[in-house]
Amino acid sequence: MSRRLRLVVEYDGTDFSGWQRQPTERTVQGVLEDAIRAMTGETVFVRGAGRTDAGVHADGQVCSLDLEADNIPTHGILRGLNSILPADVALIEVAEAAPDFDARFSARGKVYRYTVWAHLVRSPRRARDAWHVRHPVDVEAIRAAAPLLVGEHDFRAFRAADCDRRTTRRIVRRLDVDRQGALLTLEVEATAFLKNMVRILVGTLVDVGRGRIGPEAIPHMLETGDRAAGGMTAPAHGLTLLRVIY
């Protein structure tokens, strides 16, 4: 009789080829599964709430797994795995979970943060976690347009071409825009996200802020599904999975 565990994981995504295990690439799931095997001898499947892309970071990715070993307390798993895991990933919580807890399918929402460094000059200290936009960005225009994306909409214009989800209606609960000097932060909470949805939202809002498209592009995209009316897909390294809501 195995036990189900719930892990909260933080990582710097720079040197990972994303979350999902791949045969030859270094991935977060792969590194976690390898560390668990090194510690317990067990080959487990670690299910992540969000399969983050290459370069995407996490402050609070959540995952679930089953472990046979019933003699290791959760704090022993936390300490033991953190001593094995490389510097760019760590467990920040380990807890026993109900047998039916599934990090991905039990999730009721997720919160992502996207960071933009809006300045003529790039920032070496934010090179890993902020998208450098060297053009002037009107934050008030972004703040005015953001509410157009909040609520229940068909977000099919805001997904990657290879996104295979059948339903494209999602509820964006909030989309907060904050500015501290050159640092522009967008925080989005939704029931669930389509592939690249946050990055296309951000790319489109930044284009509104640069005056390349008008805010009316957003209702147009939501109504017609016209991806081409939006902005570019913002690069992965500005994105962080902040937390998962259950």
Added chain:
Amino acid sequence: MSRRLRLVVEYDGTDFSGWQRQPTERTVQGVLEDAIRAMTGETVFVRGAGRTDAGVHADGQVCSLDLEADNIPTHGILRGLNSILPADVALIEVAEAAPDFDARFSARGKVYRYTVWAHLVRSPRRARDAWHVRHPVDVEAIRAAAPLLVGEHDFRAFRAADCDRRTTRRIVRRLDVDRQGALLTLEVEATAFLKNMVRILVGTLVDVGRGRIGPEAIPHMLETGDRAAGGMTAPAHGLTLLRVIY
């Protein structure tokens, strides 16, 4: 007739062997001088306000240099060098300076920030720029002890064994302690600093916060010069040169 320039430089110190040029190591001064030679053909000496150690970061290092080329405007130097420089260093300002401006000897003060991640579990996202202290730290004890270090004192107990400065009296203008969750930030402004002075101040204050030494150790160190009464030298990667005052 050459012109003197004043540069403000930002860098992530992780992959540098410090500021000062060395024959075989990658240093900030070396990378800057190489980029200037690549752009202008001139072999220059770039004088930094602070010769930061390996792993130390800068948000606002200042340097001075003389350039023969008088046909490149400052914004052209900024853009040109930033396109050559690697991702972990950038110029954030370039300005013409008075002929007697010397980044090091004209400085009237410097501000450093030290960041501590005080939490049982390490933080992968702060691994490059915060010192992980896994023991409980009493921030109020640190806040109460910090003013003991402010003012004019003989800081000979707060310097590296190989520090060769003749005078060891310095004026610490302020030492601010801030806490946001697990992130503890100490900001120190002084007329000038001895080698490793900030790192020994921080190591000592953290030991006060951990209860390993009492706050009376600080006046004792200032009066007797007894380095051994203090804490360890906090690691370099938590330190950032924020700005230089002229």
